[in-house]
Amino acid sequence: MEMNKRKIPFSPPDISELEIEEVAKALRSGWITTGPRTKELERRLAEFCHTSKVVCLNSATAAEELNLRVCGIEEGDEVIVPAYTYTASASAAIHCGAKVIFVDSQKDNCEMDYDKVAEAITEKTKAVVAVDLGGVICDYDKLYQAIESKKNL
The missing domain is CATH 3.40.640.10 (Type I PLP-dependent aspartate aminotransferase-like (Major domain))
Structure with missing residues (x-):
């Protein structure tokens, strides 16, 4: 069975006001790498993926x-x-x-x-x-x- 060829647009980015607000909150928090917001993201991702541990990386x-x-x-x-x-x-x-x-x-x-x-x-x-x-x-x-x-x- 031949699958339909999919193409994801490279540009422009799909960024909403909510995402902009979340980035601003992160910048204002003083933590832009491994602070409490990152730990919260790891916790929520682990829950979503039904696993005990998730690690966020920089790239x-x-x-x-x-x-x-x-x-x-x-x-x-x-x-x-x-x-x-x-x-x-x-x-x-x-x-x-x-x-x-x-x-x-x-x-x-x-x-x-x-x-x-x-x-x-x-x-x-x-x-x-x-x-x-x-x-x-x-x-x-x-x-x-x-x-x-x-x-x-």
């Missing part, structure tokens, strides 16, 4: 590195990353000591070439970093098929 880059570390990515492992992305996609893997394997984009768009993902997978591949870029969502079904085609390595 998606930090979150990606934490994800890789939690998954056990370490020196000698390979992590496949799209060639067309922000450098953070690769730097998180490098910080874990992994070797980055770049996969080029498809001929007519910025999505990574899923056939090339399958070709790049080796016995050392421990992760594939999917990137939704500029409002174009990764085709996760095709990516999973590419990974599944190599699962017996």
